[in-house]
Amino acid sequence: MIEGAPYILVVDDEANMLIAYKTFLKPDYNPILCSNGTEALQKLTEYSFSAAILDLKMPDMDGLELLEKIKEHDSDLGVIMSTATNDVKYAVQAIKKGAFEYVTKPFQYEEILGLVAKIVERRELRKENFYLKSALKEQQSFSDLIGQTSVMRNVFMIIENMNSVGSTVLITGESGTGKELVAHAIHQRSDRKNKPFVVVNCAAIPENLFESELFGHERGSFTGAFERKIGKFELADTGTIFLDEIGCLPQSMQAKLLRILQDNHIERVGGKGPIKISVRIVAATNTDLEQALKNKSFREDLFYRLNVIPIKLPPLRERRADLPLLIEYFLKKFNEELKKQIAGIDRQVMNELLEYDWPGNIRELKNVIERAVVLTKNGMITDISLRGKAVNGMPETLTSLKEASAEFEKEYIKKALAKTGGNQSETSRLLGIHRTTLISKMNLLGLK
Known part of the structure; x- marks a missing residue:
């Protein structure tokens, strides 16, 4: 037997035909030879076949009867009927009963090999589609988090194991790898899931407004403070606060955040005293915090307070096996959102997507698929632009x-x-x- 090769069921009552089938199938497949229908039905329970070849005229059970029984056992199995009888009525009956093709002896071996290859490829595609649908359904509980690679399964396991604890989490990974999705999934799987989930982009807040944004301020506490403002930490009380790009936090704010982690208290700008809060902190960064520790731009004591549960997200180029799943997910998502009926992606375009390095990671993939769905009227996606490069589109300089x-x-x-x-x-x-x-x-x- 050839390890990993598809199994092909061959049933014929002529010994010389079985030898011939074995000879030309053997280089690429594992042919399982049977001289009658009863033996063939027994083999169906022992092997997982990718295709079957049946002779029409056999003594104890003819090919049409065996075809029916095979279809009862596995309706998806592609079956080729072969016979020396060149009668159209038998061909019609075979096709009606579910045969993939009907060939007349003597035939060219290349013809049979071509049909077998088509059946095997079709069966593999159906398996892949079933796998993708099952995987998508499995991942629904993690919002938009998709992945079947071992590193992503490990992330899912960590999230699952944190549902009853309130430990601080530090998520690291390149821009676009899905850090906010992981933070949201942690919140959704926790005891705080029905409480607020507040997102703070530390990179987008001017340094002089950090304290007011995070902790709030009282009316008249500074020029322009015309009314009291509730800060992000207070808004997140009893829930989760997600501090994205924590590496951009100024040194002065790092000390205040450390105090919150130690005491569970905040104080508004211009406030008269501390306010007790209960907030689960999830932080994320795309910078190397350990290098920031070395050059003293990030506090070591704060780092260890945040890094209780570390989660590292890999870039998309290091989890290419998840690409078909992600592409299928985004295609379905934007078909629904944009009310489109895009059937799929051209094979050559798909190959380009699988080979591309995705410097913008999942965010870039999402945008690429959305743009392709928007620009495709119907049918298959045959043109996709990757960072300005047209894939499978018309070249800039036309030749004949x-x-x-x-x-x-x-x-x-x-x-x-x-x-x-x-x-x-x-x-x-x-x-x-x-x-x-x-x-x-x-x-x-x-x-x-």
Whole structure:
């Protein structure tokens, strides 16, 4: 058996046909050979098949009856019917009963291999779609947090384990990795979920307004303070405050935040005394706080107070396995929001999305998919812009259609050769052309 290769069920009462099937299927598949329907039904309980090939005329159970029983067992399994009888009525019956294709003996082995490849590919795509839908459903409890890689599963586990504790959390990661989503998920899974969740962007507050914004002020406490203002910490009382870009907090405010963590009290600017609060603090940064500790721009005692539960979010380029899931999620999201019916993304465009480094991380991916959905009228997304670069769109300098077609064909064959490790037989099978045709095209296009 070839490890990892798809299993193909082959049923024929002629021994020489079974040998032939085994010979031409063996390089790419694991053929399981049966001489009758009863044996085949037993094998269905022992293996997970990707495709089946059935002879029509067999002694104890004919191919049509076996086809029905196979469909009862696995309605999604693609079945090829083969027979020496060139009768249209049998072909019609087979197709009506759910056969993928009907072929007449004698046939070309390439024909069977092409049909098997199509069935296997279709089955794999359906598996992937089922997996994506299941994964999306599983992640709904984490708001917009999506991921199946081990590092993201670890993040989900930490969030789950924090639902009954109020420890301070420090989330680190590049811009756009989803730090606010993680903070919100922590809040939603905690005992404070029905209480306020207040977001503070420390990078967006002028230094002279920090204290007023965070702790509030009394009327007349400074020029322009015409009325009392409740600060962010007081608004978040009994809930969670999310301090985004905590690395931008001025030294003077770092000392005040440390005091809040120690005493659970705040004091408004111009206030007459401390106000007791109960706030869960979740902080985040895209800067290297440990380096900030070394150059004394961030207090060491505050860092250790914040870093009780550390969560590090990886950049998107380090969790590429999550990209199909994220793309599917955002496509569905914007289809619903924009009332569109975009069916999917062109395969070549999808390959570009999977290979792109995503310097803006999930935020950039979200914006790219939203823009593509907006600009696509219907059907498939065939053009996407990545940082000003058009993917699968028209090139800036137009060549003749013949030259453009030749260039596309050359690149496509190069990718197919790379995928098969340069094996010409496998490449021709993958491309659905004869090996001699492939060699001719390679010579014509300058591919050695």
